[in-house]
Amino acid sequence: MRLFHCDQCGQLVFFESVHCVNCGAALAYLPDCDDVGAMAALDSDTPTPVPGPLWQRITSRAGSSGQRYRMCANRDQYQACNFAIPADAPHSLCSSCRQTLVLPDLSVSGNTLRWQKLESAKRRLYYTLARLGLHPDEPSWTPHYQFLADVPDQPVVTGHANGLITINIAEADDDERVRRRVALHEPYRTLLGHLRHESGHFFWDKLVRDGGELDSFRQLFGDERQSYPQSLQHYYANPPSYMQWSGQHVSAYASAHPWEDWAESWAHYLHMVDVLETAASYQTRMTMAEGSPSVSMGDPFVQPAPSFEDMVAQWVPVTLLLNSLNRSLGQQDAYPFALSAGALEKLRYVHEIVRRPHPLHSAPVHALAQSSEG
Template sequence: MRVFNCDHCGHVVFFDSVQCLHCGSTLAFLPDSFTMAALVPVPEEGPGLWRRVDPRGDGLQSGRRYRMCRNHTAHQACNFALPAHHPGDLCVSCCQTRVLPDLSHAPNVRRWKQIEAAKRQLFYTLARLGLEPAPGGAGPVFEFLADLPGGPPILTGHLGGTITLNIAEADDDERARRRIALGEPYRTLIGHLRHESGHFYWDQLVRDGGRLESFRQVFGDERQDYAAALQAHYARGAADADWAARHVSAYAAAHPWEDWAETWAHYLHMIDLLETAASYDAAVTVPDPHAAVRQRVSDPFAVPRPAFQDMVRQWVPLTLMLNSLNRSLGQHDAYPFALSPGAMVKLRFVHDLVQGLAVPACPVPFGAH
């Protein structure tokens, strides 16, 4: 995720900011221009209306007017704005959430806010890739549910365009418990959402996009029994030690659908981290057997888009540096993976598929959802 600058004072602000800590300006993300903006109210034009502070500093007011997302106004749970003329009162991300947990229970409000923040991050990356709105129309819808006493456990997953997430995943201790119980090195909210979005876009891009045969050549035949494959995967446990030669994670070895979803999530990890590093004008030393090459990290959304092999050459030392920085602070590796050539082939498949859509990253039209 790139960093931004306050329109009013130029200070660095972030994607989830709601106020500039330097000048106090109100901030909101504008999906119709892919930017964070400093806003000032214009009550004389109507209740709840805002305009953008003119970034040029010439005193001219922006002609476009905005309203804050209802989830910001009611719960301080969103920092997206929407055009004043838009008929709805939810932003393009929040309107994708179809079912909420019981918000009268205070811990659920906290969990919901954390999940929505991760979902906005997912929305941003997908939109920058030209995948929101989705090629088949509207994007996925989301249901955030809680386990009920005596009821069946809520399982995180995707079915028919709906992504369900158990809100317990927003609790660090519960997420850590599940990560340890399942033998996973990495488990985060954004990781869950990126993975489940992979299942949604498999339907959109592979099944409905006429790419089943090319998919099967790389990932295997998805027609094998899914339930039986998962059961066999969990029965094997650590015994399946050769997964790393062909997959991005141990779970990816369970079934071709999960292989795709894990690879898709890793590709979104790559895109987001490279964009973040590029926005800081970071440079890395790319290992070379003859001479080390130092180069700036390429913005994955630059025009023309960087080649996949260049992204990978920057990705590897970047993740090594990231993990080293984490260890310096006594933290676990932020990216606890080492991608094999076999896994890279699958990442390349995802990259070529996404880039081959030839849909330029553009501002998100409101009303698309």
């Protein structure tokens, strides 16, 4: 995620920011221009498709642009969004919030906060997909979501089926997520990781199955036609050792089935582009050894598109720095992975599939699948 700056005072602000801490300006993310803008309230009686207060982006201390906006209704009512909507749009919800079809019961204590956390993670996924050219507001290319709570004898399983991603809202509770991470012997488990993984299943359908890539996929990941339920049953009954999975997979769970191998690789690739964009936004330069040349972190979304080799050359030092900083604070490694040559080949495959022309690419710019648990 890149850094942003307040239009009104120039202060550093962030993707999730709703107010500038320096000047107090209201902030909103503007999907139509892919930026966080400082917003000024308007006095206007002009009718709009959806009634509500109107805003304009402040482009200087002296004025503002002509585009008018409304804030997403989930911001006004629940403080659960920071996206703005063009005033002439026929929706009360932003393009990210409209993807959520089913909410948990918000009358239950704690569910509003859980839902807010899920939407925050989902907006980050939305941003990355948009930056990769996978237009998350295009109806036929948009995953949809339902955020559900367990009920007696009906546990909610996080997963994807036919374009619908289901997330158990218990994952928004830190203690429950850690309990599951330990129980399932996972080194890494986050809300954003879940969403990235499940979006991988959705985009497997779009980019691999429907994109004519099944033969190349099967050569590298294996035949996805093998029984999925039997594969998962075998995985959980016979957890693989590190030596059994690490040579060819990004995680143990990736070894369960070719679909999971793709989804884990997809999620890992989204981790890479997000972290590298953040490092580039901070103009990070690193030297790994005395006398060796420094490595500059490049923005993976800026043309000319970086090669996969360039991304890996930047990824290794930045993750070492990330883990070292965490250890300095007495925390566990933020990036508890070591990528083998086999895992890197699968990440390269994702990289190439993402950048291959597909029906959603509107211009040759930097572009950007079944059920699972975790």
